[in-house]
Amino acid sequence: MTTEPLRIGTRDSILATWQARYVREILLENGWPAELHYIKTEGDRVLDTPLPLMGGKGVFTKALDDALLSGGIDLAVHSFKDIPTRMPDGLKVGAVSRREDVSDVFVSRESASGGAACRQKSGNNRPSFPDDPEYRGVVASSSNRRIGQWLARYPNFRVRDIRGNIQTRLRKVAESDWDGAIFAAAGLKRLGLQHHIAWKIDWMLPAPAQGAMAVMVRSEDERIKDAVLPVDDPDTSLCTGIERDVLHTLEGGCSAPVGAFAEIRGRKVHLKVNTVYPDGSGLIAFEMSEDREKAGDLGRRAADEALGRGADTLIRDLREGRNSPGAL
Numbered sequence: 001m002t003t004e005p006l007r008i009g010t011r012d013s014i015l016a017t018w019q020a021r022y023v024r025e026i027l028l029e030n031g032w033p034a035e036l037h038y039i040k041t042e043g044d045r046v047l048d049t050p051l052p053l054m055g056g057k058g059v060f061t062k063a064l065d066d067a068l069l070s071g072g073i074d075l076a077v078h079s080f081k082d083i084p085t086r087m088p089d090g091l092k093v094g095a096v097s098r099r100e101d102v103s104d105v106f107v108s109r110e111s112a113s114g115g116a117a118c119r120q121k122s123g124n125n126r127p128s129f130p131d132d133p134e135y136r137g138v139v140a141s142s143s144n145r146r147i148g149q150w151l152a153r154y155p156n157f158r159v160r161d162i163r164g165n166i167q168t169r170l171r172k173v174a175e176s177d178w179d180g181a182i183f184a185a186a187g188l189k190r191l192g193l194q195h196h197i198a199w200k201i202d203w204m205l206p207a208p209a210q211g212a213m214a215v216m217v218r219s220e221d222e223r224i225k226d227a228v229l230p231v232d233d234p235d236t237s238l239c240t241g242i243e244r245d246v247l248h249t250l251e252g253g254c255s256a257p258v259g260a261f262a263e264i265r266g267r268k269v270h271l272k273v274n275t276v277y278p279d280g281s282g283l284i285a286f287e288m289s290e291d292r293e294k295a296g297d298l299g300r301r302a303a304d305e306a307l308g309r310g311a312d313t314l315i316r317d318l319r320e321g322r323n324s325p326g327a328l
């Protein structure tokens with residue numbers, strides 16, 4: 001039995017590092033010392049291109065997949081929502097962590113710099129700008145899903161692209177003349193930056209697997225698969241698996257405007273799905289539930305339901321470069 005520490009591959013952003021350290025703690029508690037290996041991905045290097053234009057698939061994961069396959073690292077820790085639904089040959093998800101807050105939140109120009117002073121009382125998710133459909137505001141996001149859902153609700157907003165790690169994005173918002181930007185609550189909370197949240201966007205559906213971490217391992221590496229098992233939360237694994245099945249069946253990449261959120265309520269799994277054009281038109285939204293024991297194909301069935309309701313046209317239009325229905 002060797003005593004070499006396990007090698008955990010991670011991106012070098014502070015969120016990625018926090019997540020890799022979280023996994024390292026659990027491994028250590030279970031008798032597996034481990035060290036972090038920092039690896040830059042295309043998504044870290046190329047910061048001047050909007051995410052949906054970067055070819056989507058695996059911009060935050062490919063360099064870590066390659067390091068796993070070549071044996072340079074033993075496991076890789078990711079935000080699960082950044083992992084393409086099509087797994088590279090030879091790799092698999094070995095564990096899915098319990099979820100942080102899954103919601104998307106609004107960081108206003110004021111809360112990006114000031115924080116707590118402008119924070120609203122919890123339970124009050126009222127917008128930080130005039131809640132008037134005529135209001136012509138500006139919101140920043142590089143996610144088609146967030147932009148589409150936002151414009152479906154606030155069609156008079158203009159949209160700005162925003163890239164970079166969490167601190168960079170907070171700084172950009174603070175220095176901007178925008179109303180604010182949309183962030184994942186999970187990232188801000190993990191880093192103790194929740195005081196920058198102005199309000200929770202409680203009507204927005206998160207990305208499939210948002211708020212969960214996933215540990216990637218080599219499919220054949222029994223030793224590492226055993227080591228990472230204590231990180232796994234079976235309920236989160238079930239729910240995020242269903243959400244990712246929706247995206248996979250719709251054949252949307254990680255930049256597809258697909259929201260999906262599954263949660264366990266008693267004996268049932270309850271799933272919410274929506275799809276929308278990035279210009280805010282053509283919103284399709286519905287819910288389905290199924291007994292836990294029979295929920296194995298809930299994600300696929302929900303995707304079929306979405307296709308029947310018109311998501312087939314959306315997927316075709318986006319693949320052919322049309323961002324709104326009928327636009328040629």
Ligand SMILES: NCc1[nH]cc(CCC(=O)O)c1CC(=O)O
Nearest residue numbers: 079082183184186187210211212
């Ligand atoms: N796409 C980048 C990304 N990937 C995971 C998170 C946050 C953590 C999570 O959602 O699990 C973020 C930042 C964001 O969306 O604001």
